[in-house]
Amino acid sequence: MxxxxxxxxxxxxxxxxxxxxxxxxxxxxxxxxxxxxxxxxxxxxxxxxxxxxxxxxxxxxxxxxxxxxxxxxxxxxxxxxxxxxxxxxxxxxxxxxxxxxxxxxxxxxxxxxxxxxxxxxxxxxxxxxxxxxxxxGLTPLTDRETEVLRAARDGGTVADLAATLHLSEGTVRNHLSAAIGKTGARTRAEAVRLADTNGWL
CATH class of the missing domain: 3.40.50.2300 (Response regulator)
Structure with missing residues (x-):
């Protein structure tokens, strides 16, 4: 059995x-x-x-x-x-x-x-x-970019994300920008959606 x-x-x-x-x-x-x-x-x-x-x-x-x-x-x-x-x-x-x-x-x-x-x-x-x-293929996102996109799922400002992740606002902007570029998205929300659809988050 x-x-x-x-x-x-x-x-x-x-x-x-x-x-x-x-x-x-x-x-x-x-x-x-x-x-x-x-x-x-x-x-x-x-x-x-x-x-x-x-x-x-x-x-x-x-x-x-x-x-x-x-x-x-x-x-x-x-x-x-x-x-x-x-x-x-x-x-x-x-x-x-x-x-x-x-x-x-x-x-x-x-x-x-x-x-x-x-x-x-x-x-x-x-x-x-x-x-x-x-x-x-493999996810193009780094661990930190993945973490930032996960946090961005719920919306919020860059300042909100920075506070949540204990990062500077500039670092959050850099990671968001890199993730948007790697997913081929035009916006942060689209990058989150595309990464989610691919199962990267």
């Missing part, structure tokens, strides 16, 4: 996944969590073989939660199952230690097969997304 933990902030999605996967004779859902910062502790307690991990969750995103699971319970494998099939997310999830990455519109029978393959020690990635990720 393959023991599964479902990590998704949408109760309806968790319920649907649990119902579909429980129809398979060799799969057992042993727990569900709705927050990213609850996943590692649930893995310590429940010892699932595979975590089905969403990316966008409160508390901790699925990529950071994947890294936390890999540190806390190295024997548990993580399969990212997300609505957001973005190349940057795929790359970051795999770097964090995910064993697989598929999108939520994967047919139920196919998802069950992916779970089995991940549990068996294989790496499984949505082929179309893998090709897109290779074509997109």
């Amino acid at each position: 393959i023991r599964l933990l479902l990590a998704d902030d949408q109760a309806l999605v968790r319920g649907a996944l649990a119902a579909l996967l429980s129809l398979e004779g060799d799969l057992e859902v042993v727990g569900e969590v709705s927050r990213g910062d609850e996943v590692a502790e649930a893995c310590r307690t429940l010892r699932p073989d595979v975590v089905l991990m969403d990316i966008e969750m409160p508390g901790l995103d699925g990529i950071a939660a994947t890294a936390a699971v890999r540190r806390a319970v190295p024997g548990t494998r993580v399969l990212v199952v997300t609505t957001f099939g973005r190349p940057g997310y795929l790359r970051r999830a795999m770097e964090a230690g995910a064993a697989g990455f598929v999108v939520k519109d994967t047919p139920a029978r196919e998802l069950a097969d992916v779970v089995r393959r991940v549990a068996a020690g294989l790496r499984v990635v949505d082929p179309a997304l893998a090709a897109e990720s290779l074509a997109a």
